[in-house]
Amino acid sequence: MTKDLNTLLTALYVLVDDHVVPPRAGRGHRPDLTDSELICLAVAQMMLGYHNERRWVRHVHAISDLLDMFPDMLGQSGYHRRLKAAQPLLCKTILTLAACCPSWFDDLWITDATPVPCGMSRETVKRSDLAGHASYGYCASHSRWYWGLKLYLVCAGDGMPIMWCLANPKIGEREVLAALLDNNHHLNREGQILLVDKGFSGKPFKKLTESKQLRLLRPDRKDETYRNGNLGGVRQWIESVNQTLKGQLDLERHGGRTPHGVFTRVAQRLLAMAAAIWHNWTTDVTSKRSLTAYDH
Template sequence: MQNPITIHDITDLYVIVDDHFLKKTGGVGRPSALTDSEMITIPVWCTALLRSKTIKDIYEFIRIYHCNDFSSLPDYSSFVRHCNRLNPILAKFLQGSLQTDSKIQFVDSTMLPVCRDVRANSHKVAKEVAAFGKNHQGWHYGFKLHATVNENGQLCSFCFTPANIHDAQTLPFLIRGRLKRIIVGDGGYNASVMRKRIYKENNSFVLAYPHPKQKKKLINYWQKILLRARPKVECVFDYLKNHLCLVTSFPRSVNGYFFNYLRNLPAYQFKEPERSLKIIIDP
C-alpha cells in the first residue's frame, strides 16, 4: 500500500476490509454467522480502541455495545473457532497495509515470550514451535518478531520465527524485490556475507553498527544521522508490547498465539499517527 490509512469508526475499518483487502469466495457447507470481513473488523477495532487482551474481552464488548452492528453474533465458542481460522486472512490483510515502497527502513527484532522462563519446561501449548533465545535482556522462551519500519514508524515488513533464530538470517524474508532501499540495523546485521547477498539480490544497502570485535570504520554524515535514528524501530516494539497486547500467555493453541500477534499488528498500523516519528538532524 502506498498511502497510510487511519480509521475513525468501526464502519470505516469494515469498509476497508470488505472492499479493498478480502476477496469474497463461496465456501462449502453452512455459512458462518459472521463473514470473514466482520470477523477481522471486530478484533482489530477492539485491539486498537480498547487494547483488549483476550478474545473474551473482545466478544463481551461487541455483545454489549455493538449488538446492533453485528446482529448475528454467534455464541462464544463459535466465535473463538472462527477467530482461530482467520490467521491466513489476517496475514493477507496486514500484508496489504505494509509500506513496502519506503526508501529508508529500520530493521530489528524483539522477543515474544509465551510464558515465564521458570515454566518453560512444563509449557505444552507451543512446545513444538517455540524455542529458547537470548538477547541483551537475558533468556526468553517463545517466538521472535522481526520487522522493518519506515521513518514514520509504519510497518514495512515482518516475519515470525522461533526465538533461537539469528536476526541476520531473516533479512532475505524481510527485504524483497529489487527496489533501491537503505536498511538500517544494529550490529547483528553487519555480517559481510549477508550484506553482500542483500545488495546483490535485492539492490539494497544494509547500514549497521560494527560489531564490537570488528574494526572501526569511518562513516559519512548521512550514515551517522540514520544510525542515530535507528532506535525508532525499538519505539515501535515498545508501543506494541507495552501499549497494545502483543505479548501474551493466555492462548491455548498455537493458532491462538498467532491470532493475537496478527490482530495487534494491524491495530497498530491503522491507529491514529500518534506514534509518528521524525528524524532530527543536528548540525
C-alpha cells in the same frame, strides 16, 4: 466506544470488504458474521485492550454501540475458531493497509527483532504445545532470559508493517531475516535502503541483501573504521514501534498457548497498529502511530 474508533472501523470494513475478502461463491450457508466484520472485531479488540477473548466477547454483548455494529457476534469458541482460520486474511489486510499509505513508497525500511515471551514457569515449558517452536532466548534490552519466540519486523519509518515473522530465538538473526526477505522478494524494490542493527554485519549478509536489490545501512561496530556512526536517532524509530506493540497493544500479554494461537494474536496487534497508522494518514493526524483517539 469513541467516535474515532467507530469511524475507523467503518472505513476499515469498507476497505476490507472491497479489496481483501474475496467474493463468496458456491453453495452453502452464508455465515452470519462475515469475514470483513471479523477483521474489524479483531482490530477493535486490540484497540480497546481486551487480550482475553472471553472478556472481549462479553464486552461486545454488553455494549450497545458494538452490538449495533456487529449484531451477529459469535460466542467465545466460535470467535476463537473463526479468528484462527482467518490468519491469511489478517496478513493480507496488513499488506493492503500498508500499500494504501504514502510511507509505502519510502526509500527507507527499518528492521529489528523483539522477544515474544510465551511462558514463565518450567512446568509451562515442559507441557506447552509450543514445545519445539519456542525456546529460551536472551533479551539484551532488559538483561533477562525468556522462553518464547522472537518477532522479526520490517517496517516503514512511520511504523507501518511491511514484512514480519515469528522465529525460534535460538536461530541466528541474520538467517531469519535472510529467509524473511527471500520469502517476500516480490516486495523488494531496487535501491531500497534497509536499516538494521550492528548484529547484521558480515560480507555474506551484505552480499545477500545486494542480490535482492537492497542497500544495507547499519551502525558501525567498535572494531570498524567510521562509516555511518551509531545511527542512534534513526534506530530509535524501530524501538519506538516495538514499544507501541508492547506498551499499548500488550504484545507480551498475548495469551497464546499454541503456534496458531500466538501467530493469530501477534497478527492482531500488528493489524491494529497498521489500521491506526492508515486511518491517521487518511485523517491527516500529525502523529501517525498514535492510538490515543481510539480509546486505548
